Amino acid sequence: MQKKQKMIPLTQLNLTNRFLFDEVVDDPQTHQDILSIILGDDVPTLKQNSTEKEHRISPLAHSIRMDVFAIDEQDTVYNTEMQAKEREDLQKRSRYYQSLMDTSLLEPGAADYNQLNDSYIIMILTFDLFGEGNYKYTFLPQCQESPNTILQDGTTRIFLNTKGHNKENVSQELIDFLRYIENSTEETAAAINSKRIQRIHERVCRVRTNEQVGVRYMQAWEERIYDREDGREMGREEQRIISTISLIKKNLARGLSLKDIADFLDEDISEVQKIANLIQQHPEADADTLYEILVPEADRSFEW
Numbered sequence: 366m367q368k369k370q371k372m373i374p375l376t377q378l379n380l381t382n383r384f385l386f387d388e389v390v391d392d393p394q395t396h397q398d399i400l401s402i403i404l405g406d407d408v409p410t411l412k413q414n415s416t417e418k419e420h421r422i423s424p425l426a427h428s429i430r431m432d433v434f435a436i437d438e439q440d441t442v443y444n445t446e447m448q449a450k451e452r453e454d455l456q457k458r459s460r461y462y463q464s465l466m467d468t469s470l471l472e473p474g475a476a477d478y479n480q481l482n483d484s485y486i487i488m489i490l491t492f493d494l495f496g497e498g499n500y501k502y503t504f505l506p507q508c509q510e511s512p513n514t515i516l517q518d519g520t521t522r523i524f525l526n527t528k529g530h531n532k533e534n535v536s537q538e539l540i541d542f543l544r545y546i547e548n549s550t551e552e553t554a555a556a557i558n559s560k561r562i563q564r565i566h567e568r569v570c571r572v573r574t575n576e577q578v579g580v581r582y583m584q585a586w587e588e589r590i591y592d593r594e595d596g597r598e599m600g601r602e603e604q605r606i607i608s609t610i611s612l613i614k615k616n617l618a619r620g621l622s623l624k625d626i627a628d629f630l631d632e633d634i635s636e637v638q639k640i641a642n643l644i645q646q647h648p649e650a651d652a653d654t655l656y657e658i659l660v661p662e663a664d665r666s667f668e669w
Contacts, residue, residue, distance in 0.1 A: 375582045376573045379549040381491050381527075383432065384585055386447040387416040388572045390433045395568045398561040400435075400443055402542045403487060403501075403523065409437040434466075442470065442484040449491045456494070459486050459522050483519035491547065493526045500529030500540060538562070603656065610659070611652035613640045 378385040390396045393414040400408040413436040433445040444462060448455065463486055470482050495502055502524040506516035527543040529535075541557045545566070554566035572578050609630065616626045623641060627634040643655055650658070 372586050375579055380546040381449045383447050388578055389568050391416045392568055395565055396435055398564055402538050402561055409439050411435045411437050440482050442482045445487045447489050451492045462486050486522045489525045491527050493528050494524050498531045500535045501525055607652045607656045610655050614644050
């Protein structure tokens, strides 16, 4: 029998823990402070700030659940992610995040793409994704033939590395913040001379001692343990896709056309066709099995 993982008390979590990070950065002032430290400039007041915001193109398309999504008073958009688990797909994942975020920002039928907001995809990593020893890797679209020519599409992707050691071109405040993320203690905070980081630490302390947050932490932990024990690890996205597959399977059995099913589900006919082909290939399979075939296991990975 697999040994049950021991729960770390909420009061002992560091900001590398996604639950604590989301709870702490759900506060707009805290997120604004973090963004200001990362970007090295005062970020305007955030008029919108939400955690675990879902983005999807359609009910059958692979969705993303952003850790923290925000828009400031100048309409610049930010997606800030905490990533403690090393994955090989993070560079292309950031590309997918960018594409889905852009899709959600542009109104249907809009012809002027200049309406797209300037945006930042920020990934805070506890490992060095690129192996260059930098604390911060900033990517802008650049012309190969003319390196000084930057594509002015308004997109910036930043990867932070808490294990960095190259102090050039980054502020001491950013270095201190990355150190605090990995060791979010009173001792670490006391040794840092930054008003922003002191405010962030105060927020961390309030969250850790909040009874309602404690209840949510216990519930989230128990749900994930039960899911692991059952071998399901199923989230809301999986449930939605399985439900959609089940509806398509039932309506095909009733003799409805692909167009009628697509209209009923308000779904693109090409997506319905994809599921219909899968059902035809595996006529005896139930919706759960079809989902497992449709979505690779790597896209259903569990993260705590």
